Amino acid sequence: xxxxxxxxxxxxYEKIADATTRLSFQMNSDLYTGSLLKTLVASxxxxxxxxxxxxxxxxxxxxxEGMDNDSVLxxxxxxxxxLEIAQAMLADQRVEFVLTDGYEWLQNYQGEKFDLIxxxxxxxxxxxxxETFSLLKAGGFxxxxxxxxxxxxxxxxxxxVDDFIAMLEKRIDxxxxxxxxxxxxxxxVKK
Numbered sequence: 001x002x003x004x005x006x007x008x009x010x011x012x013y014e015k016i017a018d019a020t021t022r023l024s025f026q027m028n029s030d031l032y033t034g035s036l037l038k039t040l041v042a043s044x045x046x047x048x049x050x051x052x053x054x055x056x057x058x059x060x061x062x063x064x065e066g067m068d069n070d071s072v073l074x075x076x077x078x079x080x081x082x083l084e085i086a087q088a089m090l091a092d093q094r095v096e097f098v099l100t101d102g103y104e105w106l107q108n109y110q111g112e113k114f115d116l117i118x119x120x121x122x123x124x125x126x127x128x129x130x131e132t133f134s135l136l137k138a139g140g141f142x143x144x145x146x147x148x149x150x151x152x153x154x155x156x157x158x159x160x161v162d163d164f165i166a167m168l169e170k171r172i173d174x175x176x177x178x179x180x181x182x183x184x185x186x187x188x189v190k191k
Contacts, residue, residue: 003032003181006031006035008035008038008065009031009034010034010061010062010064010065012057012061012089012090013034013058013061015089016056016057016058016061016085016086016089016090017056017058019056019085019089020055020056020058020082020085023056023081023082023085025055025056025082026152027053027055027146027152028055028056028058029055029058029059029062029120029145030182030183032181032182032183032185033059033062033145033182033183033185034058034059034061034062035062036143036182036185036187037059037062037063037066037118037143038062038063038065038066039066040066040116040141040143040187041062041063041066041067041071041116042066042067042068044071044115044116045068045070045071046068046070046071047067047068047071047072047115047116048071048072048074048112048113048114048115049063049067049071049072049073049074049114049115049116049117049118050073050074050075050076050114050116050117050118050135051063051073051074051075051076051117051118051120052076052102052106052117052118052119052120052121052123052124052125052132053076053077053102053119053120053121053124054075054076054077054082054083054086054097055077055079055082055086055120056082056085056086056089057075057082057085057086057087057089057090059118059120060073060075060086060090060095061089061090063118064090064092064094064095067094069094071094072094072095072096073094073095073096074095074096074098074114075095075096075097075098076098076100076102076105076121077097077098077099078099078100078101078102080099083097083099101123102121102122102123102124102128103123103127103128105123106123106124106128106131106132106135107128107131109135113135113136113137113140114135114136114137114140115137115139115140115141116136116140116141116142116143117132117135117136117140117141117142117143118143118144119132119142119143119144120144120145120146125144125164126160126164129164129167133174133190136190137190138190138191139189139190140189140190141187141188141189142174142187142188142189142190143185143186143187143188144185144186144188145182145183145184145185146183146184147161147165147178147183147184147185147186148180148183148184150183165178165186168186168188172191173190173191174188174189174190174191175188175189175191176188176189
């Protein structure tokens, strides 16, 4: 098996990657993460999905590929230039692009719960975890990436990652799998 062979890359992927590179954005999700998201999303028919940290839309493109016609995605981004790329490349009636601060959104959201949350930003991953996890349905997936050392990590971030993983491992309201694959993925299912 060659897991580096991707035959189903979204058609917009390269254009999004090029556009975000021109903005010097270096926190894009990789092909492995995208492929995994597509597969997990496909398991939730008529699903409700949340992405925290749209970036330019690379992971978003994979999520959309996995969604059926009755599913919806809410994706949150605080950088207007990045969100404009995603909106232009991924115009789709199933997705709601929200330009806002993720911290504010998480603290104020009052809507329905989600079947899958991809937390690819500080709010939802390292900050406001409890608020984020409360938005997940029982049996829902909580996905995080970049759990292995990354070149863009600031000083002290490795300790924050270790503390976050230790917290997850102690919880009894979830089941998790840690994967030394891609950029370091953790898949959590809420009990």
